[in-house]
Amino acid sequence: ATNFLVTNHDNDKPYCLVFYDPCFRDAIEQYSTSSTRLILSKISSQISTDPLNFSLYGRSVQLPVTLDSSNYSIVFISHSKASLYNFALYFYAYDFRSFPSDSSISSKRLLSKRMYAIECARNGSSYGLLVSSNSLLNLSLTIHTLLDRIKKLLDKNNRQYYTFLMNTLSITKMNNFERNIDVYILCSSCTESLWLSPEYKQFNISLISITDIIQAFEKDDENLSINYSFDLRQILSTMKIIDENEITQQNEENNALVLKHPNA
Incomplete structure (x- = not known):
């Protein structure tokens, strides 16, 4: 040491x-x-x-x-690698006032992965919103506001979604979920390295970031760039505020799916 x-x-x-x-x-x-x-x-x-x-x-x-x-x-x-991985999850979910807000794609491999993630986000019909308890603890208001915005974005585009506390789910459960889910959205902070980690490769269903879903459905916004963001508040600032009139009550009720035993 x-x-x-x-x-x-x-x-x-x-x-x-x-x-x-x-x-x-x-x-x-x-x-x-x-x-x-x-x-x-x-x-x-x-x-x-x-x-x-x-x-x-x-x-x-x-x-x-x-x-x-x-x-x-x-x-x-x-x-151990497990301890280091847990540290990374906590570290990047913390509320840093001066932490870099984004990081540009640094290789063709990452760029290809990111473009694929955006296409998965755009073509999916059913989504699983994953929230970590650590992000809820450190960034409660930001996380709840982000979830509200993402749900409205999915409602506007007539997409169905579930909401999960990811700490209670294993990759095996997520790969073999009882209902059809096309894409999981990680509604917490992460780093670029997470997308190339061995854990990520175990997913059979596409795992994308918040920025991917924004890029997929708000692609006409010139201010959006193909970056992984480390700062959830910065991500929130890039999202358009959706007018309630753009979402019909019928769509909103049908798209928000609830499980009787979500973590069984």
Whole structure:
């Protein structure tokens, strides 16, 4: 753990924010005494509105300056891929004031995958809206507003949809769902790397992002670009507000499908 910190942090930035699995605590805390740049996480359930207090799923630290990519390099030391994957899900669902709002497609492979996702979004007739409990916890108002906008977008285009809390579903359940679902929409934050991960490849049904569904049905909007967005509030700002008059009451009632036992 200490060797990793010596060789894998960016010396060009004033601070290094370090998250680590508890099994590395002794080694990391010993190393921290030799460097004032390192800011180590501490287990805490305290919730603070102070912009200089950063808390991530129970790990809380006091920051010397506001969290910004120009000031901090961020390191997470994990003993397993599963732990690192969970950290990524929590990290990108957090409400960062200064986090980059989007990331351009960086390769032909990603561009091809993105164009395919948009086509899946456009051609589907039944959708599963996936929401993570972590995003609901950290970005409750944003998530509920996004869901409302997406549902209205699907209602306007006469598409049916279910809503799921994704933490209670396995990939196996999603691949073998009792009803016909053409596309799953990830209504939470994610990174580009998620779309190339082994977990993603296990899906038999297309898994797309919020930005894909917006691009599919609001393709005439010149302000929309083919980017993966990391900031849910930024995504929300790009969505058109749909007039209630554009949605008939009959369509709205028929499109919102409810399961008696959604997680069975």
